[in-house]
Amino acid sequence: MSDVFRTCAHTGLKVHKDADALIKANAVVATVMLLIGGIAALFVLLTRWQAVHLLSAEWFYRILTVHGMTMLVFFILFFEMAILYFASAVLLGSRVAAPKLAWAAFGLMVIGAGLVEVMMWTGKADVLFSSYVPLRAEPPYYLGVILFAVGALLAVCVFFATLVVAKREKTYTGSVPLVTYGAITAAIIAVITLGHGAAIYIPTYFWSMGWMNVDPQIYRLVWWGLGHSSQQINVAAMVAVWYLMGALTIGAVVLNEKISRTAFVLYVLFISMASAHHLLVDPGMGPAWKVWNTSYAMYLAVLASMIHGFTVPAGMEVGSRLRGLTKGLFEWLRRAPWGDPGFSATVFSIVVFGFVGGITGVTFGTEQINLTVHNTLRSPGHFHATVVSGTALAFMGLTYYVVPLIFRKRVAFWGMAKVQPYVFALGMLIFSMAMTFAGTFGVPRRHWDISFAQAPFDLQFSPTVDLMIGIMAIGGLLAVTGGAMYIVITVSSVFFGRPVGDVAAMAADPTGIPQGVLKLPPQTHTVPVQENVTADRGPAHHAPGTLVLVGVFLVAFIVYYFLNWQLLAGAWKIG
Numbered sequence: 159m160s161d162v163f164r165t166c167a168h169t170g171l172k173v174h175k176d177a178d179a180l181i182k183a184n185a186v187v188a189t190v191m192l193l194i195g196g197i198a199a200l201f202v203l204l205t206r207w208q209a210v211h212l213l214s215a216e217w218f219y220r221i222l223t224v225h226g227m228t229m230l231v232f233f234i235l236f237f238e239m240a241i242l243y244f245a246s247a248v249l250l251g252s253r254v255a256a257p258k259l260a261w262a263a264f265g266l267m268v269i270g271a272g273l274v275e276v277m278m279w280t281g282k283a284d285v286l287f288s289s290y291v292p293l294r295a296e297p298p299y300y301l302g303v304i305l306f307a308v309g310a311l312l313a314v315c316v317f318f319a320t321l322v323v324a325k326r327e328k329t330y331t332g333s334v335p336l337v338t339y340g341a342i343t344a345a346i347i348a349v350i351t352l353g354h355g356a357a358i359y360i361p362t363y364f365w366s367m368g369w370m371n372v373d374p375q376i377y378r379l380v381w382w383g384l385g386h387s388s389q390q391i392n393v394a395a396m397v398a399v400w401y402l403m404g405a406l407t408i409g410a411v412v413l414n415e416k417i418s419r420t421a422f423v424l425y426v427l428f429i430s431m432a433s434a435h436h437l438l439v440d441p442g443m444g445p446a447w448k449v450w451n452t453s454y455a456m457y458l459a460v461l462a463s464m465i466h467g468f469t470v471p472a473g474m475e476v477g478s479r480l481r482g483l484t485k486g487l488f489e490w491l492r493r494a495p496w497g498d499p500g501f502s503a504t505v506f507s508i509v510v511f512g513f514v515g516g517i518t519g520v521t522f523g524t525e526q527i528n529l530t531v532h533n534t535l536r537s538p539g540h541f542h543a544t545v546v547s548g549t550a551l552a553f554m555g556l557t558y559y560v561v562p563l564i565f566r567k568r569v570a571f572w573g574m575a576k577v578q579p580y581v582f583a584l585g586m587l588i589f590s591m592a593m594t595f596a597g598t599f600g601v602p603r604r605h606w607d608i609s610f611a612q613a614p615f616d617l618q619f620s621p622t623v624d625l626m627i628g629i630m631a632i633g634g635l636l637a638v639t640g641g642a643m644y645i646v647i648t649v650s651s652v653f654f655g656r657p658v659g660d661v662a663a664m665a666a667d668p669t670g671i672p673q674g675v676l677k678l679p680p681q682t683h684t685v686p687v688q689e690n691v692t693a694d695r696g697p698a699h700h701a702p703g704t705l706v707l708v709g710v711f712l713v714a715f716i717v718y719y720f721l722n723w724q725l726l727a728g729a730w731k732i733g
Contacts (some may be wrong), residue, residue, distance in 0.1 A: 171249070177244070177253075196642065196645070199638060255316055304355075314349060396507065410476070428459040513711060515544030539590050570654065585635070585637030
């Protein structure tokens with residue numbers, strides 16, 4: 159048994175050797191993909207910035223394709239595979255169900271991603287992220303996507319099989335942890351998503367070979383079950399990481415597991431329907447279908463996110479109050495471990511995802527508003543706040559704990575690591591908001607030259623647009639800097655970092671060790687009613703500070719939502 163499992167000296171978790179190796183392999187490849195996608199992002203940014211306008215039109219669309227596929231698919235999914243192995247084998251103390259199949263899945267994902275990258279960089283797949291038919295790439299591009307998707311689907315199957323093994327071999331008692339439950343949610347959505355991918359990319363591959371035709375309308379309908387739903391995998395995985403990092407960094411408690419688990423179920427049932435907002439102008443969709451998907455179904459998915467958006471910070475507050483931080487509304491927040499990059503990255507993930515990505519996303523889902531803003535810069539402004547800010551920051555924060563706990567290395571450049579989440583979060587916040595405001599003025603997305611030089615018509619944007627694009631560029635450069643810092647830190651830590659040593663060595667020299675690893679906060683799931691009662695704020699298991707923050711969020715949402723209706727009224731004059 160000792161040669162198959164190792165016991166983490168800091169967490170007490172049993173780590174299966176295959177799970178250990180698979181987590182490392184997927185995390186390393188994810189970092190490589192982040193590097194490639196980040197380089198592409200820099201080129202796209204310096205071209206969108208009219209003052210620089212770096213690339214030619216041909217190379218702009220080529221690099222934009224690379225950026226979209228690499229960041230939205232490859233980086234995210236490789237990291238999520240690592241999360242699945244952690245949430246199943248490691249958290250449940252189980253062996254990996256089928257190690258050979260898991261490695262075969264990893265190999266298919268690497269081969270598929272590599273094939274797609276070669277096709278994109280060599281100019282044989284200048285079809286952008288959505289690759290709408292009749293835009294045609296070379297057949298190996300579609301084959302690479304299929305191989306990657308098959309590999310990811312096999313990895314998800316191994317995840318489910320590992321859950322069965324853990325249950326059968328009784329490696330845990332009771333229900334699965336909430337983090338694992340969230341990972342199960344992400345895996346279910348992944349199966350739905352990859353099913354859509356197979357349904358559309360296999361015939362598209364045949365079409366690229368000249369063997370059959372593909373209807374563009376059918377392609378759009380089915381493809382968005384992959385293209386947008388792939389981002390919903392991210393949401394479920396991100397929220398699971400929030401719960402995990404809250405517990406690791408600050409000793410957060412779970413307020414009500416039934417409510418949190420119900421919110422994950424709502425994700426499974428309704429979140430994929432958010433894909434509908436890409437199809438609102440398509441003639442094949444009836445009004446009843448559009449109303450259902452953009453109203454009732456969407457609101458249930460939004461409800462789930464709002465539940466998590468309350469329970470995670472509230473759990474952090476309750477955990478802190480149970481440990482004595484009970485003064486006023488925000489002592490728990492003021493005295494939080496802001497120097498721990500795992501904690502700061504998690505908090506920034508919640509804030510930017512909620513206040514920028516979430517608010518703009520719900521607004522996008524409203525049919526009337528969507529029709530006027532969907533193909534503007536407001537669209538990438540939204541998903542850069544959700545995926546790039548929310549998901550990527552959560553994964554970055556988790557990395558600072560994976561390095562010492564899985565790779566058993568100290569975090570290199572510790573001073574830089576402490577500020578990295580601040581740099582990246584601030585950059586993405588500026589970038590996303592500036593892009594959103596530029597889109598409000600009608601600036602189109604996916605355009606090489608937003609000034610439309612040499613066009614047969616004259617288009618004059620407000621001078622404010624130039625200001626917004628300039629601010630967007632500054633924010634983007636700051637975010638790229640933060641991303642580069644993360645890559646330097648992780649690569650240096652994994653390949654050249656110092657070993658963590660034993661507990662005594664870590665206590666003697668804590669450099670490069672997050673505080674949650676040095677002293678894991680005790681986990682409390684039941685709150686004694688008679689303990690930790692304060693005279694001014696009442697029972698410590700209350701979360702008054704979080705309630706105030708939620709109120710601020712709701713006010714911001716209401717103001718932004720109705721401002722959009724006012725803008726819409728100005729665009730569509732009646733009477």
